[in-house]
Amino acid sequence: MKVVVVGAGIVGAACAFHAAAAGLDVTVLDRGPVGAGTTSRGEGNILLSDKEPGPELELARLSRDLWDEAGEELGPETVELEAKGGLVVASTSEALGALHAFAARQAGAGVRTQAVERVGELEPHIAPGLPGGVHYPQDAQVQPVLAAAALLRAAVRHGARTHTGEAAAAVTGAGGRITGVRTADGTVLPADAVVNAAGTWGGEVGRRLGAPVEILPRRGFVLVTEPLPPMIRHKVYSADYVANVASSDEGLETSCVVEGTRAGTILIGASRERVGFDTAMNPAVVATLAAQACRLFPFLRGVHLIRAYRGFRPYCPDHLPVIGPDPRVPGVVHACGHEGAGIGLAPGTGALVTAQLLGRPWRGADPAAHTGLLPDRFLTTGGVPK
Structure with a gap:
């Protein structure tokens, strides 16, 4: 499966890392350097303490375990992972x-x-x-740009590639299924799936892919x-x-x-x-x-x-991230809307997106256990955003 991840912030890097580790053919697309957007403007929080019981807390608990795993692989000193509480x-x-x-x-x-x-x-x-x-x-802290860069380097070691450019539009085939992403300079990156991990610009990227979300x-x-x-x-x-x-x-x-x-x-x-x-x-x-x-x-x-x-x-209006396949455009998968929790939730998001792409659980993430984060919660039966 060819996967294009749009966004090289912490969430996009985590999606690329898990997808490449699962054997998928991954290309990461970003208009700027790794972690140059919201990732570079955060404190590096990995928190359970600020989350009500529900879908976000369940993702946070999964992510907390995966941060420990990532720290072992990447080196806790490399990303300044600190379980300070x-x-x-x-x-x-x-x-x-x-x-x-x-x-x-x-x-x-x-x-x-x-x-x-x-x-x-x-x-x-x-x-x-x-x-x-x-x-x-269980609360912890990480240096977010170092962590995003380390995750992306690890994804590249698993075979992922990076491409500099801005996502301009989706390329679709029969049945409206996505077949690639056209960048602003006209390059077409072939894809069986496109992951919208564009952070604050996730709403705009979703619109360009034909699957707008309110971010x-x-x-x-x-x-x-x-x-x-x-x-x-x-x-x-x-x-x-x-x-x-x-x-x-x-x-x-x-x-x-x-x-x-x-x-x-x-x-x-x-x-x-x-x-x-x-x-x-x-x-x-x-x-x-x-x-x-x-x-x-x-x-x-x-x-x-x-x-x-x-x-x-x-x-995101309901304060939950949007993670999962968009029912309007087959092949588009959203991974955005994390607000201030993106650093902490990134590993769980990457594992969940990978599980959704594979159609089976991956690294403790089971798509059936996280349905409260799916994008269809914002859609009417006619597929129009509320």
């Missing part, structure tokens, strides 16, 4: 009660959770007086401090982060997320706003995120910021 903290007793209820639902779905009364024992530099939190030992950009900022000695042990975030992720509001939302990196810098997020593809710097958002981080970790008041970057998360 997550700490979600509440600022009020009411918020703590809601957090404990949320964690109990997750525990019922197989997530390891641990209630923490004295959060200072896990994070000595955290603000005093917080009523408590929940520790998630919208959601802008986010991340702040980076000067390098420091190790000060923060876990990924630490406030309990309202989960509500902000699940919100459909168009306006600005911020919630405190703080974590260290191997290089010693501290990453501070997270903001979300729907402003199209507006790349403008917004100093007010930077100031808000910095103030929230300083309230959570007071020592940050004396630390310099060295930069702030922003990017676009591929947002």
